[in-house]
Amino acid sequence: MGRRVLLAAIPVTLIAFFVAVMLSAGILKRPTGTADDVEAWLSQVEERVIAERWDDALEGAERLASAWRKVAGRIQFSAERLDMLDFRTAIARATGSIKVRDGAGVVVELAEARALWARIGGRY
Amino acid sequence: MSETLVVIVRAVIGFFTLLIYTRVLGKQQISQLTYFDYILGITIGSIAAALTTDLTVTAWPHWVGLTVWTTAGLAMQWVTLKWRFASKYMDGEPTVVIMNGKIMEGAMRKARYRASDLMEQLRVKDTFDLGEVEFAILETNGTLSVLKKSQFHPVTRSDMNLPSQYQGISTELVYNGVVVDQNLEQVHLDRAWLATELRRKGVSDASEVFLATLDTSGSLYVDTFRDHVASPVDTGDFPGPY
Numbered sequence: 001m002g003r004r005v006l007l008a009a010i011p012v013t014l015i016a017f018f019v020a021v022m023l024s025a026g027i028l029k030r031p032t033g034t035a036d037d038v039e040a041w042l043s044q045v046e047e048r049v050i051a052e053r054w055d056d057a058l059e060g061a062e063r064l065a066s067a068w069r070k071v072a073g074r075i076q077f078s079a080e081r082l083d084m085l086d087f088r089t090a091i092a093r094a095t096g097s098i099k100v101r102d103g104a105g106v107v108v109e110l111a112e113a114r115a116l117w118a119r120i121g122g123r124y
Numbered sequence: 125m126s127e128t129l130v131v132i133v134r135a136v137i138g139f140f141t142l143l144i145y146t147r148v149l150g151k152q153q154i155s156q157l158t159y160f161d162y163i164l165g166i167t168i169g170s171i172a173a174a175l176t177t178d179l180t181v182t183a184w185p186h187w188v189g190l191t192v193w194t195t196a197g198l199a200m201q202w203v204t205l206k207w208r209f210a211s212k213y214m215d216g217e218p219t220v221v222i223m224n225g226k227i228m229e230g231a232m233r234k235a236r237y238r239a240s241d242l243m244e245q246l247r248v249k250d251t252f253d254l255g256e257v258e259f260a261i262l263e264t265n266g267t268l269s270v271l272k273k274s275q276f277h278p279v280t281r282s283d284m285n286l287p288s289q290y291q292g293i294s295t296e297l298v299y300n301g302v303v304v305d306q307n308l309e310q311v312h313l314d315r316a317w318l319a320t321e322l323r324r325k326g327v328s329d330a331s332e333v334f335l336a337t338l339d340t341s342g343s344l345y346v347d348t349f350r351d352h353v354a355s356p357v358d359t360g361d362f363p364g365p366y
Contacts (some may be wrong), residue, residue, distance in 0.1 A: 011144040019139045022184040074127070078132045081179040 025078035025121030029071050035063075036070040042114055045094065049106045054098060057106070061095040079120045087116040129178060134183050138172040141187065145194040150201065158215050158264050164197045216363060222260035225273065235262060246270060291340055295364045298336035301349070322346065 031037035041064035048057035069093060072084055090113035097105035145168065146241040153280060157165070162185035168190060180353035218337065219240055221228055232242070245268035251257060281288045293308045308314060308342045318330065325346050328335060336346045 011147075012161070014140055015144065017143060019188070021133070021137065022182065022187055076130050077184060078184070080182050081127075092162075 005069075006061070022078050025075040027050065027121075028078070029117075029121050030072040031067075031071075036067045038064065038067045038071055038078060038117060041067050042110055042117065045098075046110050049098065049103050049110075052101075052103070054101055057091060057098045058095070061091065061098055065091050083116050083120050087113055090116060127179065130179060132231075134179075135176045137183060137187070138175040138190075140192060141175075142168070142172045145190065146293040160214070161197075161265065162291060164193065168193050168197075187215075198284040202355060218258065218269075219262040220261050222254075222257050222266075225255070225258055227254075237262060242268070289341065294339040294345070296335065296337050298330050298346075300335075301333060303329040303330045313338075314323055 012043065013047070029038070034040065041060060045057055045060040045064055048054075062117050068088065072088075090109045094106050094109035094113065097103075097109060171186055171190045171193065175183055175190065178186070185292055190304065200214065204214055216242065218326045219231050219237070221226075221232050221235075221237060227239070233241070243254075246252070246254070246257065246260065249268060249270045251270055256272050256276040257270055259269075270354070285335075295311055296304055297307055297311075297313075303315060303318065305315075308318065319334075320332065321344050322328075322330060322336070325344070325347060327328045327346060332348050332350070334347045334349050336344060338344050
């Protein structure tokens, strides 16, 4: 009897584990501290750009990119790859715009990044 | 973000999901599959392949597709098992293509079955002369069942009123050098008997045996790992190496 239960439990557990892995992006993108808080760094960079604190904004953009790398490692098995690549591109563009002090460009890129961030791990 | 790692993880998910789902779908043999079962298998396999390598979409929609197709297949199996009409409606019915020695052209046309197909499948059934066939039925899985005219049936022991012995399936006693004690017990024999029989056949230990089986007449077949073939037959027609 115990053996039969075990034999049935193996596939059920495996399937449950697979489902958990495939749907984990929404949970795994949540921050564990300030170093991987992508959403907070998006806001920080935007605020610094609007206040025209360009050096701080550039440092914030680097922290944002670093936070993204940490989160990307966790969510890569369950998030859509194209969204992840687009997010990375949006951050790179925002960083470029900060370097040339193009405030409008940064805000546009960050808005796109925010929309992508909301989509990653969401079922739509 | 590693593409290789993602593919590996998704391949593991696809592989084991497919393994579990095919196990759930049952033990139908390839030769017993209907055309629909065949297509179902291909589709499920193709979704699993996409799940592994199509990284433009998350694994989840592929996995849901895989699950839905498997569930639908399972539901169809259940419906056709419980409801004979549904079984006939979905799988179709066997088509009689030769009846009382006459080819049924109309039935063949309906089944889009050519005369060359008929001849080919008859040959597969060791029938090279149409005149020998009384009935030929095209089964729903595409195989042809052939009933020969009675004058072409092979003579059997019962035709000749000869005594016949019971013939069951043989039992594996040694597999890959390992004695299968469970099977030995089943045929009410022991390792001592096996060792004696093996020695009689020139084998000193069971570990030298690749396969040993016992048939219902009590005859032991033994194949050792070392095959002493004086002049081996080479079926290849190229010198190689491959």
